[in-house]
Amino acid sequence: MGERRGRRTFALKESMALSLSPYGCRSDEEEDMAVFESTAAEHGGMARPRLPEISVISPGLEARPTFLQPKVAVKPGGGEPGGASERVKVFLRIRPLTDSERVNEQGCVAIQDEETLLLKAPNESQNMRTAERGITQSIHKFSFSKIFGPETTQQQFYEGTMKKMVTDVLKGENRLLYTYGVTNSGKTYTIQGSGRETGLLPRALVSLFRKVQGRLYGAMDLKPVMSQDVRQLDTGEIEAEEIRRNSLLKEDENQTSGRAGTTTVWDSGIGGLSSTTHTATQLEDTNSVCLDPDSLSLSGGSDLEEGVQFSIWVSFYEIYNEFLYDLLDASPSQQPRKRVTLRLSDDKQGNPYVKDLTWIQIRSAEEAWRILKAGHRNQSFASTHLNQNSSRSHSIFSIRVLHVHPEATSGQAMHISELTVCDLAGSERCKEQRNGERMKEANNINTSLLTLGRCIAALRHNQNNKSRPPQVVPFRDSKLTRVLQGFFCGRGTSCMVVNINPCTSIYDETLQALKFSAIATQLVHGPSTKTRVAYILSLLREPAANNAEGSLIEEEEDESDVEDGDITLLNTESLLQAIDVLKREVWRQREEKEVLEANVREQVVSEMMEVIKGMQEGFTETLEAERALIEERYEDKISNLQKHLKKFYNQELKERDQEIEALAAALEEKRKEDGQPTTAPLVESEGPRRSHRISSQTELNRLRAELDQSRAELLTKTQELVNLRMKLEVPGSAGALTTAADRKLQEGQRNLRQLRLDLQKLGVDLQSGERACCRNTGGNKLRHTLTAADETLAKQSQILLELQNDLTLVKADLRRKAETLAGRAQLPTTFATPTTPGSCTKRGCVGTTATNSENRPPQKRPFFQSLFPTRTPSSKYNRRAAEETSLTPYSRILRSRQPSPPPSPIPTPRSIRGKY
Ligand SMILES: Nc1ncnc2c1ncn2[C@@H]1O[C@H](COP(=O)(O)OP(=O)(O)OP(=O)(O)O)[C@@H](O)[C@H]1O
Numbered sequence: 001m002g003e004r005r006g007r008r009t010f011a012l013k014e015s016m017a018l019s020l021s022p023y024g025c026r027s028d029e030e031e032d033m034a035v036f037e038s039t040a041a042e043h044g045g046m047a048r049p050r051l052p053e054i055s056v057i058s059p060g061l062e063a064r065p066t067f068l069q070p071k072v073a074v075k076p077g078g079g080e081p082g083g084a085s086e087r088v089k090v091f092l093r094i095r096p097l098t099d100s101e102r103v104n105e106q107g108c109v110a111i112q113d114e115e116t117l118l119l120k121a122p123n124e125s126q127n128m129r130t131a132e133r134g135i136t137q138s139i140h141k142f143s144f145s146k147i148f149g150p151e152t153t154q155q156q157f158y159e160g161t162m163k164k165m166v167t168d169v170l171k172g173e174n175r176l177l178y179t180y181g182v183t184n185s186g187k188t189y190t191i192q193g194s195g196r197e198t199g200l201l202p203r204a205l206v207s208l209f210r211k212v213q214g215r216l217y218g219a220m221d222l223k224p225v226m227s228q229d230v231r232q233l234d235t236g237e238i239e240a241e242e243i244r245r246n247s248l249l250k251e252d253e254n255q256t257s258g259r260a261g262t263t264t265v266w267d268s269g270i271g272g273l274s275s276t277t278h279t280a281t282q283l284e285d286t287n288s289v290c291l292d293p294d295s296l297s298l299s300g301g302s303d304l305e306e307g308v309q310f311s312i313w314v315s316f317y318e319i320y321n322e323f324l325y326d327l328l329d330a331s332p333s334q335q336p337r338k339r340v341t342l343r344l345s346d347d348k349q350g351n352p353y354v355k356d357l358t359w360i361q362i363r364s365a366e367e368a369w370r371i372l373k374a375g376h377r378n379q380s381f382a383s384t385h386l387n388q389n390s391s392r393s394h395s396i397f398s399i400r401v402l403h404v405h406p407e408a409t410s411g412q413a414m415h416i417s418e419l420t421v422c423d424l425a426g427s428e429r430c431k432e433q434r435n436g437e438r439m440k441e442a443n444n445i446n447t448s449l450l451t452l453g454r455c456i457a458a459l460r461h462n463q464n465n466k467s468r469p470p471q472v473v474p475f476r477d478s479k480l481t482r483v484l485q486g487f488f489c490g491r492g493t494s495c496m497v498v499n500i501n502p503c504t505s506i507y508d509e510t511l512q513a514l515k516f517s518a519i520a521t522q523l524v525h526g527p528s529t530k531t532r533v534a535y536i537l538s539l540l541r542e543p544a545a546n547n548a549e550g551s552l553i554e555e556e557e558d559e560s561d562v563e564d565g566d567i568t569l570l571n572t573e574s575l576l577q578a579i580d581v582l583k584r585e586v587w588r589q590r591e592e593k594e595v596l597e598a599n600v601r602e603q604v605v606s607e608m609m610e611v612i613k614g615m616q617e618g619f620t621e622t623l624e625a626e627r628a629l630i631e632e633r634y635e636d637k638i639s640n641l642q643k644h645l646k647k648f649y650n651q652e653l654k655e656r657d658q659e660i661e662a663l664a665a666a667l668e669e670k671r672k673e674d675g676q677p678t679t680a681p682l683v684e685s686e687g688p689r690r691s692h693r694i695s696s697q698t699e700l701n702r703l704r705a706e707l708d709q710s711r712a713e714l715l716t717k718t719q720e721l722v723n724l725r726m727k728l729e730v731p732g733s734a735g736a737l738t739t740a741a742d743r744k745l746q747e748g749q750r751n752l753r754q755l756r757l758d759l760q761k762l763g764v765d766l767q768s769g770e771r772a773c774c775r776n777t778g779g780n781k782l783r784h785t786l787t788a789a790d791e792t793l794a795k796q797s798q799i800l801l802e803l804q805n806d807l808t809l810v811k812a813d814l815r816r817k818a819e820t821l822a823g824r825a826q827l828p829t830t831f832a833t834p835t836t837p838g839s840c841t842k843r844g845c846v847g848t849t850a851t852n853s854e855n856r857p858p859q860k861r862p863f864f865q866s867l868f869p870t871r872t873p874s875s876k877y878n879r880r881a882a883e884e885t886s887l888t889p890y891s892r893i894l895r896s897r898q899p900s901p902p903p904s905p906i907p908t909p910r911s912i913r914g915k916y
Pocket of ligand 1: 185
């Protein structure tokens with residue numbers, strides 16, 4: 001699953017990478033390569049697909065299964081001598097390295113055999129970088145019709161490539177030869193030559209004239225027009241043609257005689273004067289076509305049709321920045337002058353041609369040579385960073401041969417054949433052009449070359465996929481492809497010369513050029529697509545055949561019949577019928593395209609879904625792994641934190657215990673000083689936390705017990721007091737006193753209740769603190785709990801103090817009351833009336849009470865004694881003892897808890913007495 005996913009992802013990546021190919025569309029061998037490369041992962045079983053070490057860019061048609069072989073219609077009567085199914089010839093020429101280029105040479109180009117070239121990426125190339133990332137290969141293998149090495153001479157190259165084409169043209173065929181390659185790779189050198197090393201074109205011209213020697217049609221009354229037509233010229237036109245020809249030849253003579261570095265500047269017509277300069281070109285080096293005596297054989301002339309004469313016309317134009325300029329429409333007397341741009345038109349058959357293009361009849365190779373030179377002077381060259389004399393335009397030199405039958409009647413169709421030689425401008429990196437004009441030129445050059453590549457790829461696709469709907473071949477997207485369209489659509493054959501410079505520094509560009517040519521090697525000659533008119537006619541003749549399955553062969557056979565048809569011959573009814581048929585065809589094609597689009601979308605969506613699913617799974621796995629890792633890491637962190645917190649709080653507790661111990665010791669010492677009994681130490685010898693808990697618990701229990709005891713005691717006392725009050729029924733101030741005492745007692749009870757509540761709360765807090773300690777919860781919480789507990793303890797201590805004060809006050813009140821009673825009891829007996837208890841007056845009652853104090857119930861005395869200690873003992877010891885006796889258990893607790901004796905709010909009996 002993972003492998004499959006990886007493979008698909010890689011295929012997608014590969015397809016994305018390939019979609020950026022300079023050819024604009026993805027070729028089949030790229031598809032093959034992508035599939036091939038992507039399947040490598042399946043066998044390798046690796047996460048990343050392992051690429052084959054060598055990419056075979058040009059697998060060739062032979063290796064394809066028979067069902068993929070293109071079906072090509074063969075013209076009835078064998079119109080194509082070489083066989084229409086013959087593959088397009090692609091020749092490779094490698095130019096020798098210059099001395100400066102040899103310095104950093106890494107031997108990246110190697111000829112394996114006559115047809116196979118090996119390319120090995122140099123270290124610093126882009127290709128090597130991508131190869132290192134595993135996206136592509138670093139070694140590439142290309143197949144060609146024939147490879148010509150650096151040592152190949154011009155003659156050898158001519159013989160191996162163009163020689164046969166010349167013969168074919170004289171036999172009535174149309175031929176195109178075009179050079180393709182990176183700038184400075186030797187294209188112009190190949191076409192035109194240099195010095196005595198003349199190129200293909202001069203050789204072809206010489207060869208042509210040698211072949212037609214003695215059969216040249218010298219009259220100028222027949223002139224080629226449009227794409228494939230001939231026009232009979234009248235006398236005036238003939239004269240005009242003569243003048244034009246002679247002026248051009250004269251111009252060449254003048255230029256040659258006064259050459260010596262003259263420079264012609266032409267207005268490009270696009271934005272002021274062109275920056276194009278003319279240096280002494282390679283052609284200027286020679287005054288005539290210089291060929292070795294044995295370089296051209298005279299053989300072939302016997303193959304020519306009997307009784308036919310040949311009229312040879314030439315044209316020369318260039319495509320510069322997507323504008324067409326006639327290179328033979330020049331007049332040296334008017335310089336600089338604005339160049340006239342030419343227009344492209346279609347003839348009746350829909351074949352494009354250059355309107356108003358100058359055609360010059362030539363009668364010898366020498367004349368052709370001079371015309372070529374004259375035109376070459378008008379061509380756009382400039383110095384670039386790679387080439388001192390770089391062609392900045394695509395130049396197209398055409399030779400039209402009129403096959404004239406002198407005895408033929410005027411109505412007899414004349415045959416025309418054509419040889420076109422196209423020197424394409426070199427592809428180059430725009431970013432390397434620093435000059436704005438050069439940049440613009442490079443852009444236009446690259447755009448037209450890109451379109452040419454797209455056309456070739458579409459043609460090849462249509463040839464190889466007959467069963468599928470044909471792709472639109474984008475001939476109309478550039479001027480170059482439009483003018484060359486006929487040669488790719490069955491009106492002739494083309495041949496490509498790929499020039500490369502084996503220099504390491506331009507390896508990547510060279511690789512791209514070779515990839516481009518690899519597509520062309522898979523093209524076959526023949527009418528793979530129909531011109532628009534022929535297509536319409538075919539639809540009219542066989543409307544049903546287009547929809548019927550299995551009608552492919554018949555349809556193809558019919559192509560030859562309809563190809564030469566003329567739509568203007570149809571009447572209105574037929575034209576209306578044609579419109580209907582075309583409408584249906586449009587709908588049919590639209591439906592087809594929609595289905596195709598839907599299929600493509602579906603495939604893309606399913607691929608994407610699979611990729612997304614794979615990514616999702618991958619992410620989920622990663623997420624799980626990450627989560628586990630993070631959990632583990634945080635568990636470690638938490639345990640570390642717990643350990644440290646434990647340590648910290650142990651330390652804290654220890655310190656607190658020490659503090660408590662110190663306080664307890666101080667308290668004990670104080671008690672000892674005060675002569676009070678010592679209490680048990682608060683801190684146990686157990687661990688700090690435990691000791692603290694135990695001491696808190698013990699303290700709590702003890703406090704609770706004492707509280708209960710105090711409450712019980714208070715209740716008893718209150719009860720006794722109430723009873724006493726009832727018995728005494730003291731009026732006036734005594735009543736106020738008891739009321740005050742009652743109020744104090746009630747307050748005391750309230751305080752005690754509050755104290756109990758606080759103690760309960762303290763117990764809860766202590767327990768929660770203990771739990772917090774046990775659970776090792778956050779240190780802050782524990783600290784807060786402890787602080788709260790401390791605060792509660794302090795508050796309770798305060799409450800107890802207040803309570804103690806209240807009690808003291810109550811005692812004082814009672815004491816005062818007792819004193820009042822005692823005072824009354826000491827009144828003279830004369831005032832005392834012996835009365836029965838309960839019926840005496842206030843004074844008498846008091847006296848009776850005092851007198852009968854011995855008769856009081858025995859249980860009341862201790863209370864009074866405790867409340868009102870005898871004031872007679874005046875010594876310190878006795879007073880202290882009396883205080884000790886007067887202390888309630890609760891006040892004793894308070895005292896035991898106070899580190900230092902609190903400032904006694906208890907007024908001395910003297911002061912109380914003084915006050916009252
Ligand atoms: N086969 C060869 N033998 C010797 N010299 C060559 C060969 N091919 C090219 N050269 C030299 O290389 C240089 C560049 O060649 P040329 O101008 O033909 O390149 P180009 O591809 O036409 O460049 P551009 O596309 O920029 O016009 C010239 O100086 C030419 O003489």
